[in-house]
Amino acid sequence: MPTLELRDLHTDFDTRAGVLRAVDGVTLSVGRGEVLGLVGESGSGKSVTGFSIIGLIDPPGRLSSGSIRFQGRELVGLTERELRKLRGRHIAIIFQDPMMTLNPVLRIDTQMMEAIQAHERVSTAEARRRARDALGQVGIPSPDERLSAYPHQFSGGMRQRVAIAIALLHNPALIIADEPTTALDVTIQAQILAVVQKLASERGTSLLWITHDLSVVAGLADRIAVMYAGRIVESGSVDAVLDTPMHHYTRGLIGSVPSRNQRGHKLLQIPGMTPSPLNRPAGCAFRTRCPAADAVCETEPELTNPAPGRELRCFHPASNTAVAA
Amino acid sequence: MLLLLAMSLIVFVSIYAIGDPVEILVSPQATIKEIEQTRVALGLDQPLWRQYLLFLGHALQGDLGRSFIFHQPALSLVFSRFGATLELALSALLLSTMLGISMGLVAALRAGDWIGRTIMAASIAGLSLPTFWVGTLLVMFFGIWLGWLPAIGRGEVATFLGVTSSLFTRDGLAHVILPASTLALGNTALIIRLTRSGAVEALQSDYVRFARAKGLSPTRIVGVHVLKSVLIPLTTIVGLEFGGLVAFSVVTETIYAWPGMGKLIVDSIGVLDRPVIVAYLMMVALLFVVINLVVDLLYRALDPRVGLRP
Numbered sequence: 001m002p003t004l005e006l007r008d009l010h011t012d013f014d015t016r017a018g019v020l021r022a023v024d025g026v027t028l029s030v031g032r033g034e035v036l037g038l039v040g041e042s043g044s045g046k047s048v049t050g051f052s053i054i055g056l057i058d059p060p061g062r063l064s065s066g067s068i069r070f071q072g073r074e075l076v077g078l079t080e081r082e083l084r085k086l087r088g089r090h091i092a093i094i095f096q097d098p099m100m101t102l103n104p105v106l107r108i109d110t111q112m113m114e115a116i117q118a119h120e121r122v123s124t125a126e127a128r129r130r131a132r133d134a135l136g137q138v139g140i141p142s143p144d145e146r147l148s149a150y151p152h153q154f155s156g157g158m159r160q161r162v163a164i165a166i167a168l169l170h171n172p173a174l175i176i177a178d179e180p181t182t183a184l185d186v187t188i189q190a191q192i193l194a195v196v197q198k199l200a201s202e203r204g205t206s207l208l209w210i211t212h213d214l215s216v217v218a219g220l221a222d223r224i225a226v227m228y229a230g231r232i233v234e235s236g237s238v239d240a241v242l243d244t245p246m247h248h249y250t251r252g253l254i255g256s257v258p259s260r261n262q263r264g265h266k267l268l269q270i271p272g273m274t275p276s277p278l279n280r281p282a283g284c285a286f287r288t289r290c291p292a293a294d295a296v297c298e299t300e301p302e303l304t305n306p307a308p309g310r311e312l313r314c315f316h317p318a319s320n321t322a323v324a325a
Numbered sequence: 326m327l328l329l330l331a332m333s334l335i336v337f338v339s340i341y342a343i344g345d346p347v348e349i350l351v352s353p354q355a356t357i358k359e360i361e362q363t364r365v366a367l368g369l370d371q372p373l374w375r376q377y378l379l380f381l382g383h384a385l386q387g388d389l390g391r392s393f394i395f396h397q398p399a400l401s402l403v404f405s406r407f408g409a410t411l412e413l414a415l416s417a418l419l420l421s422t423m424l425g426i427s428m429g430l431v432a433a434l435r436a437g438d439w440i441g442r443t444i445m446a447a448s449i450a451g452l453s454l455p456t457f458w459v460g461t462l463l464v465m466f467f468g469i470w471l472g473w474l475p476a477i478g479r480g481e482v483a484t485f486l487g488v489t490s491s492l493f494t495r496d497g498l499a500h501v502i503l504p505a506s507t508l509a510l511g512n513t514a515l516i517i518r519l520t521r522s523g524a525v526e527a528l529q530s531d532y533v534r535f536a537r538a539k540g541l542s543p544t545r546i547v548g549v550h551v552l553k554s555v556l557i558p559l560t561t562i563v564g565l566e567f568g569g570l571v572a573f574s575v576v577t578e579t580i581y582a583w584p585g586m587g588k589l590i591v592d593s594i595g596v597l598d599r600p601v602i603v604a605y606l607m608m609v610a611l612l613f614v615v616i617n618l619v620v621d622l623l624y625r626a627l628d629p630r631v632g633l634r635p
Binding site for chain 1: 530531532534535536537538539540541542545549550553554557627628629630
């Protein structure tokens with residue numbers, strides 16, 4: 001039984017200009033202890049997918065249809081109270097910007113202990129001890145002193161470590177990481193990745209790692225799902241998708257990552273920009289930017305299985321293995 | 326101190342410009358000689374600069390002159406009424422912060438629906454209605470038509486822990502309700518609006534979303550995470566407004582015949598009792614300085630980002 005299973009999930013936002021389909025039929029699953037990289041540009045709906053899972057979509061947004069199964073249990077339709085018991089305890093989330101996720105006027109220990117005591121009846125001393133241990137595990141030096149500090153006394157990387165420590169407090173089965181390293185510089189990024197990877201694999205925690213950075217998932221994820229305009233367009237194991245991308249969007253993404261082998265060449269870029277979710281092209285949403293698009297693409301491509309363990313939503317899969325450089 | 330010095334100079338000169346108290350003090354039948362005698366007795370025959378220097382010299386020794394009317398030291402006269410005003414201002418402050426913060430939070434949480442809109446509409450009314458009009462209306466309604474509450478004066482006083490106040494007796498409390506509500510009205514409206522805008526901002530912040538993702542209850546999120554962020558800007562305003570409550574309780578005290586400093590100053594201005602006016606204004610200036618200091622200290626206690634060293 002997979003830890004998380006999304007089936008045909010739709011999340012819509014009612015705006016004055018019409019219904020905005022941020023998530024438009026996403027189906028994916030994350031196995032126990034598995035790391036799934038959910039990749040896509042800004043506005044592709046990947047963060048909204050993450051927030052939908054723990055029911056943190058606020059009006060005018062709503063989960064309009066689909067199913068979310070967590071450890072076999074259906075989460076769609078649960079009351080706020082039932083969801084609250086899951087949040088933080090069984091499903092944790094790490095946000096993008098560590099400068100914003102901690103409350104600036106509350107001490108670190110307050111913010112950690114309240115997370116413990118929200119789910120377990122433990123004494124203050126016990127909660128404090130566990131908060132301190134959690135800080136130590138994510139590599140924060142002298143955790144005892146740091147506990148009584150305020151967020152502004154930490155650097156961005158340290159704050160993200162605190163957020164990770166909070167996420168790990170209850171040993172959740174699933175952590176949703178919403179671009180947690182995007183706001184950090186590269187060396188800190190590598191440290192944070194190493195910490196999360198180590199702790200998650202030690203505890204068998206499943207990770208849904210949301211990012212736009214392919215180089216981050218390449219070293220971290222077991223599988224990749226590529227999202228475009230609210231849909232998963234391609235998925236499969238990391239090696240398979242990165243070595244033989246079949247969707248032209250994935251190829252474009254990979255081609256636009258700088259690498260050592262292409263020195264001196266101009267980087268590829270995908271022409272145009274993500275279509276507005278209010279006004280998506282009919283059929284394949286990528287066809288207006290796709291080099292292989294033709295008349296067939298004006299109808300919606302179905303999800304197919306071109307190879308074992310791989311899924312693809314395209315009429316004209318790219319055949320040559322090497323990405324044009 | 327510099328502020329107080331400047332304040333004293335301005336007050337002194339402007340009062341000099343208002344009019345000659347001697348003409349009011351002496352009886353209409355007084356002869357020119359009697360008028361001159363009064364003038365000399367009060368020290369008003371001296372040129373202005375001399376009067377000011379004399380005043381300053383005495384003020385440094387804690388003597389702000391004697392009232393022309395009551396023949397008591399002006400400062401102790403003002404002080405004797407200070408308690409009543411403080412009592413009224415504190416009641417109004419308590420009322421407006423409690424009511425303002427709670428209604429502001431409700432307005433923020435129910436921003437979209439009719440409850441939120443009603444509160445906001447009421448707060449606009451509260452800000453724009455003039456005190457004297459609301460005061461008169463309240464007296465008429467609760468004091469005269471319904472007869473539920475005493476309309477004028479201060480109630481019985483009692484002494485508790487060495488403080489004498491009418492807030493410790495039932496009668497006193499009944500007397501303070503109407504004037505305190507009147508005085509609190511504008512402040513309540515202001516605090517509602519500030520609390521609401523701060524809370525709306527906090528509710529949309531990432532840290533509130535993160536707090537929800539931790540599985541915290543809404544009570545804890547609003548009561549700790551949102552409230553604490555709101556309290557910081559609010560402290561400054563409430564502090565400054567408290568000074569305003571004390572200083573400008575003049576209108577309210579006059580309506581309700583509340584025997585406080587405001588009533589005293591109105592009466593003193595009527596008879597041009599210069600030392601009392603000066604003493605009152607100096608006292609208010611001092612109060613503002615003290616309040617500013619307290620607010621700064623409170624601010625540091627509340628907001629960890631404000632350091633003790635610059």
